[in-house]
Amino acid sequence: MPNIVDVSYAQTGDSTTTNDMGMREMQARAYEARDSQYLLLKAPPASGKSRALMFLGLDKLKYQGIKKVIVAVPERSIGSSFAKTDLKSHGFFADWEPNDKYNLCTPGSEKSKVKAFHRFMDSDEEVLICTHATLRYACEGLDEKVFNDTLLAIDEFHHVSADIDNRLGEILRDIMEKSSAHIVAMTGSYFRGDGVPVLTPKYEAKFTKVSYTYYEQLNGYTHLKSLGIGYHFYQGVYTSVIDEVLDTDRKTILHIPNVNAGESTKEKYNEVNTILDSIGEVIKQDPDTGVIYLEREEDGKVIKVADLVEDTPKERDKIVNYLRQIDDVDDIDLIIALGMAKEGFDWPYCEHALTVGYRGSLTEIIQIIGRATRDSKNKTHAQFTNLIAQPDAADEEVKVSVNNMLKAITASLLMEQVLAPNWKFKTKKSEDDKSGPGEIKVRGLKEPSTQRVKDILETDLNDLKAAILQDDQMIKAMPGNVDPEVMNKVMIPKIIRVKYPELDDDEVEEVRQHVVLDSAIKNGEVKETGDQRFIRMAGRFVNIEDIHIDLIDTINPFQKAFEVLSKSVTTKVLKVIQETIEATRITMTEEEVLILYPKIKEFINTYNKKPDLHSNDPLEKRMAEAIIYINDQKRKRNG
Numbered sequence: 001m002p003n004i005v006d007v008s009y010a011q012t013g014d015s016t017t018t019n020d021m022g023m024r025e026m027q028a029r030a031y032e033a034r035d036s037q038y039l040l041l042k043a044p045p046a047s048g049k050s051r052a053l054m055f056l057g058l059d060k061l062k063y064q065g066i067k068k069v070i071v072a073v074p075e076r077s078i079g080s081s082f083a084k085t086d087l088k089s090h091g092f093f094a095d096w097e098p099n100d101k102y103n104l105c106t107p108g109s110e111k112s113k114v115k116a117f118h119r120f121m122d123s124d125e126e127v128l129i130c131t132h133a134t135l136r137y138a139c140e141g142l143d144e145k146v147f148n149d150t151l152l153a154i155d156e157f158h159h160v161s162a163d164i165d166n167r168l169g170e171i172l173r174d175i176m177e178k179s180s181a182h183i184v185a186m187t188g189s190y191f192r193g194d195g196v197p198v199l200t201p202k203y204e205a206k207f208t209k210v211s212y213t214y215y216e217q218l219n220g221y222t223h224l225k226s227l228g229i230g231y232h233f234y235q236g237v238y239t240s241v242i243d244e245v246l247d248t249d250r251k252t253i254l255h256i257p258n259v260n261a262g263e264s265t266k267e268k269y270n271e272v273n274t275i276l277d278s279i280g281e282v283i284k285q286d287p288d289t290g291v292i293y294l295e296r297e298e299d300g301k302v303i304k305v306a307d308l309v310e311d312t313p314k315e316r317d318k319i320v321n322y323l324r325q326i327d328d329v330d331d332i333d334l335i336i337a338l339g340m341a342k343e344g345f346d347w348p349y350c351e352h353a354l355t356v357g358y359r360g361s362l363t364e365i366i367q368i369i370g371r372a373t374r375d376s377k378n379k380t381h382a383q384f385t386n387l388i389a390q391p392d393a394a395d396e397e398v399k400v401s402v403n404n405m406l407k408a409i410t411a412s413l414l415m416e417q418v419l420a421p422n423w424k425f426k427t428k429k430s431e432d433d434k435s436g437p438g439e440i441k442v443r444g445l446k447e448p449s450t451q452r453v454k455d456i457l458e459t460d461l462n463d464l465k466a467a468i469l470q471d472d473q474m475i476k477a478m479p480g481n482v483d484p485e486v487m488n489k490v491m492i493p494k495i496i497r498v499k500y501p502e503l504d505d506d507e508v509e510e511v512r513q514h515v516v517l518d519s520a521i522k523n524g525e526v527k528e529t530g531d532q533r534f535i536r537m538a539g540r541f542v543n544i545e546d547i548h549i550d551l552i553d554t555i556n557p558f559q560k561a562f563e564v565l566s567k568s569v570t571t572k573v574l575k576v577i578q579e580t581i582e583a584t585r586i587t588m589t590e591e592e593v594l595i596l597y598p599k600i601k602e603f604i605n606t607y608n609k610k611p612d613l614h615s616n617d618p619l620e621k622r623m624a625e626a627i628i629y630i631n632d633q634k635r636k637r638n639g
Helices: 025-032 048-065 076-082 111-122 132-139 167-176 215-219 268-279 315-325 363-372 398-419 451-459 463-470 471-478 484-499 503-521 559-568 571-583 589-606 618-638
Strands: 005-008 036-040 067-073 125-129 150-156 182-187 208-209 226-234 252-255 282-283 291-294 302-307 334-337 352-356 381-389 424-427 439-440 525-529 532-537 540-543
Touching: 005 208, 005 398, 025 048, 025 167, 025 208, 025 215, 048 067, 048 076, 048 150, 048 182, 067 076, 067 132, 076 125, 076 315, 111 125, 111 132, 125 132, 132 167, 150 167, 167 182, 208 451, 215 398, 226 363, 226 398, 226 559, 252 363, 268 282, 268 291, 268 302, 268 334, 291 589, 302 315, 302 381, 302 398, 363 381, 363 398, 381 398, 398 463, 398 471, 398 559, 398 571, 451 463, 451 503, 463 471, 463 484, 463 503, 471 484, 484 503, 503 532, 589 618
Parallel strands: 036 182, 036 208, 067 125, 067 150, 150 182, 226 381, 252 334, 252 352, 302 334, 352 381, 424 439
Antiparallel strands: 005 226, 282 291, 291 302, 525 532, 532 540
């Protein structure tokens, strides 16, 4: 199946080269904000967030009166990212030298780690590294004031949530309220808590935000040139088709489905064995490292496999330790994982992230994609493939599988938005008012009139797009079942009002115009001809200098993905998808009818007939439904 998303990058080298202090582009940007008491750093996997924290922590210890730095990570394995690091020889004023005694990301009971944490708080030691869990337990016996003059750094910050049951979120709010602590929050997710925000707006407003986009990171690489996101559909059991998508010539992380997922056979060890059999014959498993050696069936090539699905701690630790020490492209070929090998897992040589089953969490998807987007000399292309069950009309779960398919595709559309370059949008005042580098001037565009709207547009657009693309009504509308103007002018404002109830109508319209414009442009394709720039949107090229907000409102920016889908599945499967959407139709509203009414008149004038309720064109059907709605409303009024 062709990729739904294809992005190419310029290989500028900017994101991997360092300045005279040894800082990469992202780290230098974070360091510029070092005087902030509360700092939120959003940057993609592999951009160097761990080292950015070292620079910030050491500056605060030496120059800002901070006495202690506590680094909290979600799991023990990520603690190694904050090990002793030479920074001086690259131009910084100090090295990062935590005492091994206070690296609590080691085996042992939480009880002993909590005691060590409390000892650290009473000592002269400066740096402690622990897990989120240890931080939670340790805080139960501490007054928040002990965090005065302390920097608390929380890695993978999306694990924190404003949810009342989230203890880490509660601890963070209490420390902010009751102590003078400095906080650095780091995340590569871009989506705060996947539904529940990390912090309430009141607390989030206190943070200085530093963002480094996925596009900046990948565009600035030396080796990686392109990234693809695609889907492969199957019927029956996924292990029977795995050989169609698993290319053992490409370094691959294969995530098998969770045992509770519909795609799982519920026998995870059998799944691993079947995958191994599909490649070839097992020669041996190294007793010291746990590496499985396979002889590939078609040519006898030896393939090295790491099995992270294995639950036995002793066996699991062997292979995990081996993977941590990899320093050569030939050390491993394939990693098979279930819950592991996601955030914080580093295998730069990975070219292909192959994931079986729909993933409901956008954070999880972006973390999985991040495993393949490291810059490495062995690859110019990174690929994410999602293997998904194909809907079958005879299957009782057809509605679930259609929903999963649509949600998976909309998730990839959101990834495209995150991975594309950012544009600045301004109102075009006159014919001579030309767009500058990195900006697009749009006629009729409302510019933000309040600071709240500015903040949403600067730091919250991806979260807002996530809310839009995950909305059930929008998912049904995206394949083209609803007129684009209805989507853009009726459905999207409703989602904005729910997400930001404090906005008035003018502010909602300003946000709406920018999110629709940003989505359409990022989904488009920019071409330069001479000194003119054109953008391809909804199948036509438009001169960038001629864009009007009214034109943008007539475009469904998400339809391209469904056109790719329609070419990649059989007519029968497409019919099943269409019928499943039809079975839970979006209710007609007066706002939609007002938009459709002039289009119905235009349709009748053009084709000399009324729209047909049984047409294969979903928009014609929708117009026919609007006529029924209008007639029904007339009858009710006259009755």
